[in-house]
Amino acid sequence: MSKYGVNKTEEEWRNELSPEEYYVLRQKGTERPHTGELNLNFKNGDYHCKACNAKLFESEHKFESGCGWPSFDKAVEGAIEYIRDTSHGMIRTETVCSNCGSHLGHVFNDGPRETTGQRYCINSLSIGFDPKDNK
Numbered sequence: 568m569s570k571y572g573v574n575k576t577e578e579e580w581r582n583e584l585s586p587e588e589y590y591v592l593r594q595k596g597t598e599r600p601h602t603g604e605l606n607l608n609f610k611n612g613d614y615h616c617k618a619c620n621a622k623l624f625e626s627e628h629k630f631e632s633g634c635g636w637p638s639f640d641k642a643v644e645g646a647i648e649y650i651r652d653t654s655h656g657m658i659r660t661e662t663v664c665s666n667c668g669s670h671l672g673h674v675f676n677d678g679p680r681e682t683t684g685q686r687y688c689i690n691s692l693s694i695g696f697d698p699k700d701n702k
Contacts, residue, residue: 573619573667584618591692592618592669595661600635603691607631612698614639614689621646621666623694624687630679632686637694639687640678647687649674662687669693 575583580593590596605614614624614637623646624639632638645665652661652673662671671693678686 571664571666571668575667580618588617588692591690592671595670596690597672598636598690598692603636605637605691605694605696606635608637608696610696610698612696614694614696616664616667616669616671617693617695618669619664619667620695621664623647623664623671624689626699628682632678632688634686634688636672637689637691638678639689640682640685642687647671647674662689 577593581589584592587598591598609629610626612626613622614626615622622643624642628639628641630638630640648663648665648668650661650663652659659673659675662674663669664671672687672689675686675688676684678684
């Protein structure tokens, strides 16, 4: 039994996600920098997990870091699980959705110092965007 609220087989994930989304979300892949459709999206709204739709980030915490991936300085409380990642000869902190365990990206301590100092570097393929009505 999985420790996550959403429990699906890898076959179910493959059937629900595009091949590119499956690679990033379920196989811990990374999309090429500056290619994600949400990298330069600065509209008002919420960002959710592409696999399970859990709310992860709010637009007020998104910023342009220049790294080529969507960047946020704060996540929704309890939405992210943090895992030590020693792959590729580095020590990093992987971020996964705390609702389904899907890979999102990594978090670094080089974000805006005037806010949290954090930079959540998130694959655009791992998140969806829900615009908020500005009326």
